[in-house]
Structure formats: C-alpha cells, structure tokens
Amino acid sequence: MTEEGLELEQQLNHLNKPFIKSIQNKDGRFYDCVHLYKQTALDHPNLLKHKIQMRPTSLPKGFSTSSGGSSHVKPSEIEQLEGKGCPIGTVPIKRITKEDLIRTRSLSNVHPLTVGSPGAHVSHFFLSVLFGRHLFTKTIGDFAYFGAQAVIVTNNPMLYSNTQSSETMISVSNGVPNELNSIDVGWTVNPTLYGDNKTRLYTRWTIDGYRNTGCYNTMCPGFVQTSSNITLDATFWPTSTYNGHQFGSKFSVFLDNSTRNWWFAVDDNLVGYWPGSIFTCLYSFASTIVWGGATRSPVGLIYKPEMGSGHFPSEGFRKASFFKQLQLIPLDEGYVFRDLRGTQEIEQVTDKPNCYGVGGITDFEDGKYSFYFGGPGGICGY
Template sequence: MGVMVFVFFAFSLFAFDHGVSGKSIARVEDFELEQQLKQLNKPFVKSIQRKDGRIYDCVLINKQPAFDHPKLKYHVLQMRPTSFPQGLKLHDESSTLTSTYLEELEDGGCPIETVPIKRILKEDLIRTKSLSGIHPLTQDRGGSHYANTTNRIPFGDGYYGAQAIIGIYNPSVSYGQASEVMISISNGPPLNNIDVGWTVNPILYGDYRTRLFTRWTGSHNTGCYNTNCPGFVQTNNKIPLDNHLWPISTYGGDQHGLAFSIFQNNETNDWWLNIGGSTLGYWPASLFDSLSTNATSIVWGGATHSPVAAIYKAQMGSGRFPDEGYGKACFFSHIQLVNEKTSNVFTEPSFVTTSADKPLCYNVNGNAKIGDGTGYSFFFGGPGGICGY
C-alpha cells in the first residue's frame, strides 16, 4: 500500500520494545513531526489565508514539493500541455445544470511563477497519518464500498484520458468516514492509478465541506492525496487541489455540476488535470510504471470509507438511490474517453458495466437521460446506514 511520506512508526516501535519511557517516545515523535514539516513546507514569497483559516504558501513553481520525488530529480517543468484533446464537452448546452465554480484564492492568487501549496500543520500530520494513495476500487479494503460504471478495453488497446460532468453534493458523513465521487484511470500490473473528483473527508481536510481531491499510486506503491507528498506538479497559481466547491446541488432543487477531465499529453506522456475548464497541473509520466504509457481501465462512480467496525455507513452522492432520478440522485453525464492522444469520443452503453458491492446501501443505474442527452450518463449513490454483510 502506498504510504504518505510523513508516516513513520519504526522508531516508536523500537523505543517501546527497548523500554524507553512514554515521555521520551512523545519527544521523539514530536521531533519527527517537526522534521517532516520542514521538508514538506517550502520557503515562500507570499502566503494567503482563506476565510476558513487554511493557509496557502506561494512557492516558486520550480521549488514546489513535487520535485523532492527522486524520479523528478531531472524532470523538465512543463507549464502547459503541448496538446489538448479535441472535442471535450465541458458544459451542458441545454442549461439544465448550473455550473459549480472553482473559487480562486483571495488577493489575486499567487504571483506569476509561484503556485499555492497548502501549509501543512502538525495537526494535519497527526490527523492524516493513516491515509494512503490507494483507492477502494482497486483492492479489497474493509469498510470501503462502491457503486460505479467501468470501461475496460480489449487487449492491445488503451485509453489516453477521460472526462465527465459530475453532480456536486454534500453527503453526510461521521468523523472517521469519507464519501467521494471520482474518475479513476488505471493500468497494471503493477497497479498504477490516478483519481480525480470531489469528496467529504473530515480526516483529510479537517472539515465537512465538499472539496476537490486527487489521489495517485505510482511505481513501488508510492503516492498520496493532493500535494501531501512529492509527485503532482501544480501549475495553476490561483486554484489549489483541495478547493472548496460551491454552490452544491440540493434535493429537489437546483442541480450543479462540474467538468473533470484527465488526459495524457501526446509528447511527454504526462497526465494533465483540467477542472471546469481550468488546467491545474500534471503527474509526470516518470512517476508511473504501467500508467506511463496509457490506461486500460476507467471507472466513474462513488465510494465510501468507514471504520471496519462501524455499523452505519456514510452516504454516497446525494444520499439517495439512483432510481429517484434527476434532481434527487447524484449523477455523471457527458462521459467521454480519449481513445487516441488527440481526440475524444463519447462512450456507449455497450462499452460499460455497472457494479455496486452493497446494493442495500448504494446502487448505480446506467444510460440515463440527463441534460442535453449528449454522451453516456448515469445515476448512482445511496443513504448508507446498515448495509448487511
């Protein structure tokens, strides 16, 4: 399992076995946390504090944490993709949906040639020490459940990107739980994946808001969320990866959606992230083994995480089952694939399969009519609760 760079237990276990006092262990752990903070938080030219208290440091773009990754030691910074897939559909032309927007940082964002990196605090390290880069759709994890649609390709072919407009909601979760909605691309073995979407995750973010999230797993099971470890190269100087999303959809009321796309640059093989028409940055191809060439599986859907012993599971999507339909259930619409490095196509029902591992709590239905009807769409989600075993 991929582990964040700031998770260290070895010394603590050694000290316990050798009779070191609890107070000494605490001092060692505190020292380790301080060292990790020094490594993760880079010198900055400006800092921006948001209304929610989160602090973003404007770090020189070529000095950001991404370049601490050993595979990026000689990486040449890319400021923008050299190609962009033709035909991406970033909005619903029927105006059925109102776009959720990406709120830019206050004070005009970071200066040119710098990028916003969330300042990591000691409580962040303590709170997130158990999180990894592995998503629940790629391995059997106790307490994780899903409802999704999957595109898998014939042997010998590949995908070079994926896009969809995703409904934005704020499902109810308890502390220790998480609910997320994502596009996930993967290849393997060895398993490599990139996930992009939105989540409500109080352990990761320290609040219950709906926020952007990214997650990746590369070579040797390295990887993490957002910029919590070296890897993702931020190029946008105004929009951070953990941005709060607003407005959100309401049950029986206005429906809000946001376009997420991830695509491979046709010259460098780097994977670029574009949200709502804004390019945020990329994962260099050198981070990956199997995913450095293309993706062989693409998943669109939702997932929840709860402690294994938890009786009640978190809500997924809008917290409603998909059969309630538009205006009540969460959705994916305008699903597209990049089947060549320069062109997008809409996926079709015959190309996909649907799956839900706990249908008493979550489900998915396919080929729904949403908005202008262009492309494949579906509803998914559920109330959680007691799922049965």
C-alpha cells in the same frame, strides 16, 4: 521534544517549502506561494532534473472548458484564492500543520475502488478489456485510452463520523493489483484529510496499488502544480440540493501524447499534471477507466456514510446524484474526446446494493451518456 514531535517537525520542514508570499483564505487556511521549481513534487527521485510544462503540448479535440451548465445543471463554482492568487512563477501550496499530519496518519493505503476492502464500498461504471482485472500484460490495442472526462454533479453527502469519507471520482489506471498505476480526480467529503465536512477537490495517485507509493494531493512528491490560483483542496459551492437546483463541474484527465504527462483540469482550469516519468504502466496509456463513487468507514462503525446525494439512482433527476457527458480518448481514433459507444464493455459494480446503487446509461438532456448513482448508506454490513 519527544521523538514523535521531532519526527513531525522534520516532516513539516520537508513538506512546507520556502515561499514568496502567503495567502489566508476565508476559512483560515494558509497557502504559501512557492516557486515553481521549489514545490514538493520535484523532490521525487525521478523529477530531480524535470523541466516543468506550463501547458499541454496540445489539447485533445473535444476538451471542453464548459462545466456543462444548462437549464438543468448549473455550474458549481470552485474556490479560487483571494485577489489574483500567487505571483507569476509561483504556485499555491497549502501549508501543512502538525494537526494535518496527525489526522492523515489514519488514512488507509488501500484504494477505495478495491472491491472487498474492509470498510470501503463502491458504486461505479467500469470500462476496460476483460473488465479490467488483468491488463498489464495486454499490448496496446482497442482497449487503450488516453483520457476521460465528465460533468460530475456536486453534493455534500452526510457522514456519521469524522473518521468516514465519501467521494466521487474519475479514475484512470493500468496494471495488475500489486503494480497498479492509478490517478483519481474528483470531489470528496473527508474530515480526516481536510479537517472539515465541506465538499472539496481532491486528487490521488500510486504506482503500486498504494502499497508503498502515492498519496492525496501534494502530501508527497509527484503532482506538479501549475495553476496560480486553484488549490487541490478547493471547495465547491454551491452544491446540489434534494429536489432543488443541481450544480456540477467538468473534470478532465488526459495524457499529453508528446511529453507523456497526465494533465488534470476542472472546467476551464488547468490545475497541473503527473509527469509520465513517475509511472510504469500508466506511462503509455490507461487500460481501465472508472466513473463513480466510493465511501470509507472504519471497521466497527455500523452506519455507513451517504454516497453522492444520499439517494438511490431510481429516484432520478434532482434527487439522485449523476455523471453527465461521459467521454474518453480511445487509441487510434485521433486525439479526440469521444462519447461512449454501445459496443464498449461496461460493467456496473455495486458491492452493497441495499445501501448504494448505480443506474444504467441514459441520454440525459444534452448529456448523451450519463448515469445516476449513490445511496443513503446506513447499515450495510462489512
């Protein structure tokens, strides 16, 4: 066996844990039902004696188990494992293959929301003090947040190459760039990560701006899975169609103010959490919240991928992609999800306006604070 082959085998043995049961889903992927305390998350040096929390100590008021389905936006179903999922006391972890490891070696370690990063383009709403550039030195004040949520319409943006990706996310973060603590949750089309062009759930985290720490999903120790039937690469179906039905799911990420763990939920599914002990800046609060989209393309590829629905915000409902019911948990206002307020500093960021855009806050149906975003990509320049 070659040195490279031996290295891959060692990685596989480390990532793929002993399991009680194995489940194969419809697209042929294998999910191993791993004992709660055998999952990869607990290999993190800060979690060797971690006691797993099966549910938040308390749920924030306003935490909704609704996808926001209405006459205008229908619930997008998230794939669940066949049957009843994994047995009690175990969690489903995708079995990593050599092909997975080889593909993901090319994943960039630069956060896609980093404006000016080669090949990465963004369109999003940016909420923070001082527009989120230098927040690590700030004391807890009016610009500290304990969570965010929104209904995100699900799309299946087109890519021009299997080396590209397009994603839509909520991001909570704190810290200067080199010490950035960040959690992202949302959906993505990412053939490098998943091996196909389906719209899939994803998460991502770091404590140093992705210089040395962090990863997608469970590709490294950190995220503690608690759901027995939702996986971090689950597909969303159906997705919205141009001038047709619109589908969406509610994404929530919030801090348990007792344990300091950051919980992640999709609709009524509590999927799991990032323990507070793996963070530095984000242990106490988030200073910046982002709702929006990002694309990534290797430098040299002329055509950039679609973002969202592939249409500009100006086209409006049934055509442009959107976020609906933007809410957050501000400090000193109780443990409550609240709508955005006009007094909060919100910056709109679009680095390639000829290819992507973000519209202003609008009162969309019962959605209150909502906005359109996205675009066709194409020739954007570098």
